[in-house]
Amino acid sequence: xxxxxxxxxxxxxxxxxxxxxxxxxxxxxxxxxxxxxxxxxxxxxxxxxxxxxxxxxxxxxxxxxxxxxxxxxxxxxxxxxxxxxxxxxxxxxxxxxxxxxxxxxxxxxxxxxxxxxxxxxxxxxxxxxxxxxxxxxxxxxxxxxxxxxxxxxxxxxxxxxxxxxxxxxxxxxxxxx
Numbered sequence: 544x545x546x547x548x549x550x551x552x553x554x555x556x557x558x559x560x561x562x563x564x565x566x567x568x569x570x571x572x573x574x575x576x577x578x579x580x581x582x583x584x585x586x587x588x589x590x591x592x593x594x595x596x597x598x599x600x601x602x603x604x605x606x607x608x609x610x611x612x613x614x615x616x617x618x619x620x621x622x623x624x625x626x627x628x629x630x631x632x633x634x635x636x637x638x639x640x641x642x643x644x645x646x647x648x649x650x651x652x653x654x655x656x657x658x659x660x661x662x663x664x665x666x667x668x669x670x671x672x673x674x675x676x677x678x679x680x681x682x683x684x685x686x687x688x689x690x691x692x693x694x695x696x697x698x699x700x701x702x703x704x705x706x707x708x709x710x711x712x713x714x715x716x717x718x719x720x
Contacts, residue, residue, distance in 0.1 A: 550650070550657045555642075558661035562641045567602045574598065621690030629688060632681030639674045643667050668716055672709070679705050 575598060589601040620626045643666065647659035657663070664670060679702045686698020 546652065546655075547657070550652070551663060554657075554659060554663070555661045557659075558641060558644075558646065561646060562638065567599070567606075570605075571598055571602050574601065617689075619690050620688060622688040625684050625688035629681045629685035632684060633678045634681075636674050636677035636681065640671050642674075643670045668720070672713060672716070675712075676706075676709055 589595070589598060589604070591600055594600070616623055616626060642661040643664060645658065645660040650657045650659055662670070666673075682698050682702050682705065686695045686701075689695070
């Protein structure tokens with residue numbers, strides 16, 4: 544029983560490291576491609592003295608900017624707690640969709656098979672679709688808590704778009720299954 548717990552913890556740590564650890568690489572890659580498409584100098588021109596590191600310094604500067612940025616809540620916000628929680632709901636919903644994606648084949652230790660995914664469940668696609676749909680609540684919560692009718696209308700419109708995209712995604716997944 545202890546080995547199952549350790550395997551599950553290792554799976555969760557690996558999934559988090561892969562999901563969060565690859566984000567700077569994807570951001571760097573996207574910036575390089577966007578710079579090429581827009582015919583402008585990309586982040587590879589950013590440097591500290593003689594050190595360029597192929598554009599990774601720009602990602603480091605962005606990270607430092609976000610870490611030291613002030614957490615600002617406008618004065619007109621009606622529900623400050625919900626206004627703060629709304630992005631957390633969206634982040635957690637999108638982050639938990641990665642929990643059921645297997646990142647390796649089944650690992651066999653002492654004749655016992657272990658599924659290599661953060662949450663070893665048989666739900667798979669259903670888990671993915673369920674948590675992808677939960678992001679709608681964060682969007683609506685952010686619009687409602689802003690205390691602005693245009694913010695609320697914008698969040699309802701964005702939620703309608705997300706729901707309609709999920710319908711198409713669900714139909715595409717059903718055709719695969």
